[in-house]
Amino acid sequence: MLRTEEMLLNVGPQHPSTHGVLRLVVKIDGEIIQDAEPVIGYLHRGTEKLAEDLNYTQIIPYTDRMDYLSAMTNNYAICHATETLMELEIPERAEFLRVIVMELNRVASHLVWLGTYLLDIGAMSPFLYCFRDREQILNLFNELCGARLTYNYMRVGGVKWDAPPGWLDKVKEFVKYMRNQMPEYHGLISGNEIFIQRTRGIGIVTQEMAISYGLSGANLRCTGVKWDLRKNQPYSIYDRFDFDVPVGKTGDLYDKYHCRMQEIIESLKIVEQAVEGFPEGGSTMAKVPRVLRVPEGEVYVGIESPRGELGCHIVSKGKDKPWRLKFRRPSFYNLQILPALLKGQNIANLVAILGGIDIVLGEVDC
């Protein structure tokens, strides 16, 4: 037997496949990973601490920058938590607009995941196709709120802008367009032998493991656990829509891929129903006082972001600013399983497994 030596490889924070500024200290023997330790904090901005000195409306743009691929759901988390504490009634029209933008944002977020994931695996073209389609969603958002990434669209009590004339028709058109695109993606990716070889049976997470690590979102559902907060703890008006929760069987990367692909379809279903049932007229803002003084108390709300359970915990002392604010960021919790998954894997699987978890560093570090 040859004497071999372990090598310490520093991956990131400036590495093309760590999706931002994640750093991994990897101990490798040849190309086999012995140990991997994620180092986080390169994008930490102290959002939770900053929020203690901001009033509730001022916090909303900070949440845009947490999970920057899905800013709408972040907006909703803080607004929903505040509204729950204030026991506000949200106008119908605002709820519909919120659901439409959140689901469109989910599609956009999954498209970015798909593109970058395939890029990690070495296929270049799907990345550009995904961004082409995501661009359409960004254009819709741009028309609605004037921003393409950090929307700052929702307010406590409703949404800032009503849909401009003709916007809903464009959404409807997009849903049709996106449905037609899906077979193209499946034709390009799902049946590709190399893709299947690289993802099937790799990075398997068992149900017990997923639950004990507190995974959520597609990371949990790919193991076969049917858990989606939109169904299990309905918030907003999700109980009115008819949609499925796609689950996987084995919990490997291939199942994760299929879960996310089906989630796109389900999200489109919700958007379509929301556009159909969109209420005529009505306000987009509830009656809220100019200065939001949230009654004393504590609240935790969890919503289903594209990455999993996004929770917002507010402790209020009756002032116009939260006494303590805490976000349960799904990326942060999902990332914790990485060292367990990487042990004993080939280094080529590192990027595949890391990509499969689908982290956004803005959310991990917050």
Added chain:
Amino acid sequence: MDFFVILGPVVLLFIVLGFVTYAIFFERKVIGWIQNRVGPNQVGPWGLLQTVADVLKLLIKEDVIPQKADVSLFKLAPIIAYTPAFAVLAVIPFTESLKFADIAVGLLYYMAVSSITTIGILLGGWASNNKYALLGGMRSAAQMISYEIPLVLSVVGVAMSAGSLNLTEIVKAQQTGVWFVLPQFLGFIVFLIAAIAELSRTPFDLPEAESELVAGYHTEYSGFRFAFFMLAEYTYIFAMASLITLLFFGGWSAPFGLTFIPPLIWFIFKFLFFVFFLFWLRATMPRIRVDQLMEFAWKVLLPLAILNIFLTALFKEIPVLSQFY
């Protein structure tokens, strides 16, 4: 004659450099077209001078050598990588008269010389004193050595059919019968896959797998030394596309009796098709994993190549079968 001997290679070098310049441009255009993009279109008419500008940029870059690198090896590696890439072109006959060295074992010469490049890549990875470069270099050595074996074995069938290792003779053997792509189809498939792996192109581009190894063995290289590695890579595309054309597609011979088109044009047509094929693959394929790559070479390609030799021998030697051949 002397004039030709001295000036010929210089002319060829310029042709190769021109090819590399426009192959890169063509690749970017093809991939841009497949990916719904425009590709380079700003420098010069239709972006034709884009690569020229890129090369100029590389030329005037600062020559960076990492402090802890092995300086002499670091400087030597790109030269070792490039020289064989150009040297193999000596035995490639472009037409019956346009060739440089007509040696009897041309095919063997190609295979032997082209494997020297691996040493350059390994040296580059080692001398850089960078872990990513080292991993890239090791992968590259493992991959190229593994795929060389099916590559060499797959052309044995061709050599047996033609009865020669001389590339001109191999083309001549195809002019009397059918192109070897038909009787040697199994050999052709093995050769094509192994050739793509030898070239380290997608889906076998592991040595420089960007998403895993940053840039693989040339992570630390910049400026003109980096350009030399790239030059070697594209020169091999030139050589390999030529070799496929010669071995399996009748070289410069015209199909269907279309002899009014000059042989050189035929050669260029066939050759360009394979160049396009490589770029096409790059835009549509994910990357295979390193252990699967090795398994594929040893467990699939090698047995197939040996089977091909066996079948060729069978068809050639058994009288009843050889009349169909």
